[in-house]
Amino acid sequence: MGQQETVATSFADAVREGIGAALAEVDADLARRYPGDPGTRQPVHTVYVPGDAFTAGTIRSWGDQALAMLDEHAPDAGALAAVLGLSDDLAGPVYDRVRAKLEREPVEDLRIDFEDGYGLRSDAEEDEAAARAAALVAAAYRDGTAAPYMGIRMKCMEAAVRDRGIRTLDVFLTGLMAAGGLPEGLVLTLPKVTYAEQVTAMARLLDAFEKTHALTPGRIGFEIQIETTQSILGADGRATVARMIEAAEGRATSLHYGTFDYSASCGVSAAYQASDHPVADHAKAVMQVAAAGTGVRVSDGSTNVLPVGPTAQVHDAWKLHHGLTRRALARAYYQGWDMHPGHLPTRYAAVYAFYREGLEKAAARLAAYVAKAGGDIADEPATAKALSGYLLRGLDCGAVEGDEVARLTGLTRADLDGLAGRPTKSA
Structure with missing residues (x-):
C-alpha cells in the first residue's frame, strides 16, 4: 500500500471544479452565518439588580444571603437532598459544591437593570445611576470582585423610551472607557425587541461608539431579549428570530427569553405565566433553532416565586x-434568570446534579468513541460533539473537576474543545 491505488472515475476535473465554483457563495455564507460555538464560557444564570440598588457589595451580599438561607432551611446535605429529591450519592458532592460556589463565585453573570426593574426616573437621576454603575463595574474588575460577566440592561428601542435608553448606554460605556476601558466580561442587554430594525439600530450605536474610541470593530456585542410576540412571529407571518440575529451584524451574543412579558403578550393569565407554559416552550424552541450553529446562546427566563x-x-x-431549572437543562437551555439570592442554592444544586449524575456515562461513551471501542451505543461525530460539550459545561461551572474528566476519558481540555467544535485553548 505504498502507493495510492488507481481507481476508475467518470467525472472530469472540470465538472468537480464547476460544482465548487457554483457553491463557493454558499460555502462563504454558511461560514459567515454558522461559525459554531464561540468557545467562551456560558454562565449558568443571569442575576438582575435594579440600577439604584446595585452596590460594590451586591455580589458578595447575594452569596452571603444564599448561604444564610442554606444554614436556616437546609443546614446539611441530607436536608437539601430531601427537599430536592437528590439521590444519596449526589447529596454530599452537590451540597459541598453549592456552598463552595456561594463562597467563591455566587454570581456568574450580573445585569444592572435600567428597564423594568428600574422604571422611569428623572434624566438627572438615571444619568447619575448609569455613571455610578460604570464606576462600580470598573472598580469590581480592577479589584477582582466582579462576576465573570457584568453589564446593563438599557431601556428598549420603542419611541417613548428610546432616547433615554441610548443616553444610559452612552453614559455607561463612556464611564467604563474613562475608568480604564471595557472589561472582557462586558455584556449589554436590549429588551422588548419587536422589529429587526431595532436590533440593527443597536448595532449601529455600538459601531459609532467603537469608532469614537478607536476600538476594534465588533468589540461590543449584546443580547437580544425575546419577550414580545413580534420577536417570534412577524406581521407577515414569518419567523422573526433568525432575522434579528442577522440584523445584529455579528454582534448578537445570546437570546434571552422574557417569561412574563412574553406570556402576557400571548394573553396568558398571571397565575399561569411560567417558563414551562406551552407558549414559553414554543418561543424557546423557535429561539433554539434560529440560534443553532450561529454561536448565539439561548437563555431561559425566570420564576417570580421567591423563596421567602x-x-x-x-x-x-x-x-x-x-424543577424548572432541571427541565430547562434537559431541553438544552443552559442559562436562566435568577431574581432573588434564595434562587442561587437551587440553581447551582440543579446544575451540579445535572452534570455530576451523567459524568461517568458521558465520559465512558466519549472515551469509547475516541478509542473506537464500540459498546452498546453507536455514537457518531455529532454525538461526540454533544458529549464533549456536556463535559465542558460541567467543567466551566465547577460541577466537575478537570482531573475527574481526564481520568475518566483520557482526554485533555484541548481534546474536548476540539471534539466539541470549540476553538482550542489551553486547560
Missing part, C-alpha cells in the same frame, strides 16, 4: 425553581 417566609414556604419555592 417560613421554611415550608421556602422549600416549596426551592422545589419549583429546582
